Amino acid sequence: MDPSDLMFTLYPYAKSLHIMAVLSWMAGLFYLPRLFVYHVEQAEKVQDTVPIFLQMEDKLLRVIMRPAMYVSWAAGIFIVLTPGVVDWSSVWPWTKGVSVIAMTWFHHWLVFRFRDFSTGGNKLSGRQFRLMNEVPTVLMVVIVVSVIFKF
Template identity: 80%
Template sequence: MDLMFTLYPYAKALHIMAVLSWMAGLFYLPRLYVYHVEQAEKVREIIPIFLTMEDKLLRLIMRPAMIVTWVAGLFMVLTPGIVDWSYVWPWTKGASVIAMTVFHHWLLIRHKAFSRDQNTLSGRQYRLMNEVPTLLMVVIIVSVVFKF
């Protein structure tokens, strides 16, 4: 138990860094999809460039950041005395993080559709989906800061 308290600030710092990296990818990837859809209609030769960019963002930045976010977050949650489960905020934050993870996997599914040349969504639809991580981020931050 003392070890968890000792490691808690390190886990928190790691968690914040991982969340920032993950969120950057969650904000950027739908925007890449917008450009992918709109530019592929004009220049077919650009498609492999978009696929490479999207794949590297997903595999090299977003996936590791998501995993570290989850591991460090769970470590903090499991540290005794840190979370009072009688409040609403840990539940709203947890539900929002799960929704963020589902969104991440939806982006992965969309990338696979692009890879198979089976994308069915428009640039406008990806622009709308680009707002999902922002809304979830607002819920998470308000939940953690105000601890309602």
């Protein structure tokens, strides 16, 4: 069997896996900044909550977000390497690609903010985390519009 035939056969499975992984990753990208807002605003008010926030944030990052990001990337790369799926002369794969890289940067930015919380070095306010919570929404809109309309 030709490798491109195998890739085409596996394409619907890769696409399904990609969509599920992206949904999980996005859920974490939406929720973690919100947890950081609560961490900043409530942890000082309610005694002994810092370890609870740190545990929730750590589990969300390690157990859900990181694996989902890896699977999103792996399945996405498989999809774009499948012959005939992507028209590289169009604009949409490039806007999606740049947005996915930006989303990955945001993921890593969140990891560094978690490390700041872990060491007691957080300098950002709840308002700043609320504003940053809009980043994955904007990137999601660009990605979905790019893929659906295929400019």
